[in-house]
Amino acid sequence: MYGLIDCNNFYASCERVFNPSLNDKPIVVLSNNDGCVIARSNESKALGIKMGVPAYQIKDIAEKHNVSIFSSNYTLYGDMSSRVMSIIAENVPELEIYSIDEAFINFEGIQDIIKLGSEVVRKVYKGTGIPVSLGIAHTKTLAKLANKFAKKYTAYKRVCIIDTDEKRIKALQLTKIGDVWGIGRRQTRKLAQQGVITAYDFTLLSQAWVRKNMTVVGERTWKELRGVACFDMESAPPAKKQICTSRSFGKMIDDYDNLSEAIATHAATCARKLRQQKGYASSLLVFIHTNGVRVDLPQYWKNTLVKFPIPTCDTLEIVHYALLGLKQIFMNGYQYKKVGVIITEITNTSQLGLFDEMDREKRERLMETVDRINGKHGQLLKVAAQGNGCKWKLKQELLSQHFTTNYKEVISINCKPK
């Protein structure tokens, strides 16, 4: 049996843990640059605030109902996530971290799954203050479905199991096809033309039709909903094949110097992520573009691929090549909105070059030291080309404290002497 455990309204819950006065109050968390809504507490959902709407569109409703609005605080959410995950991992036989707020559990060999599941849910809440829900079933897709029921109906007490065919069919009949894991907007529309409205309708289609019209991807979902497992546990996440870092600017940027600082910073971030997975890259892609929404301004979208002579994970080298790429594509006279770096052709070994003159061992030691210091002190050491980022940084006007990762921002409690 598979379990899918998932944090309820994760980002909103994280904000609440350190600010209990927000319990039972509407909260929303915004995307980077305070752009649009990416997380809502139940109270905000009840107010009709939709996922993904631009922040300015909820201004009125937020004022009227006193909604607390936060910029994304990924440092806090990432740290809370690892606390949640480690508590789960301590209590179950096998865990697959699927996203920042979700994990699959393998319950193979467990006698009383509901008992253990309920205990994990309780322990996570007790240990972190984050409420979680658990769905259990024979396939991952059905476990996802069970999880939705665990969240929706309080009678389940946050744990819902689909362990009989009767329950499975009932759950499928109550689920709209678009809410199934793996069925997106496009397929929902296509299926509606076939008269498919619920997940149950979908399972009644012929396998041949599904295969022909929805490829093997759709066929796997079809099988999983019928109780045939197609997705196994993946405990050690496979190394990434590409690593991308990009950001939109808070304000548009038109000069080369600021653009190059942003590119250098993204390249350095990519290099750090690359070293974390012990990889080496052979090329990178630099891209820059203007704001497509502003049709009144001249538009420019461009990217370029830079090949490395020798695969590397060295920040200094990768920043250097990224800046070479930027030089090739930069054009004066445009208002740039977004830039990024994508590292590609990742391998786990580096083939040394015959004419390579760099002392690679020494540089690897340097990078190890940099990573160690930055790991403790939060990106203290930088390449000079990264600059200070004051002109192109994110818009984050409503940021909460880094309660768990910065000594200066640890929560303080005022105790008045009696």
Next chain:
DNA sequence: TCTGGGGTCCTAGGACCC
């Protein structure tokens, strides 16, 4: 005026090889 960021997988079609 204002709308995120980081990934994966699959398929079709073209280039190229023997």
Next chain:
DNA sequence: TCTGGGGTCCTAGGACCC
């Protein structure tokens, strides 16, 4: 008049996820 067959690799585009 008539012009093979099988395979790999790469890329772009589409679809999906959180």
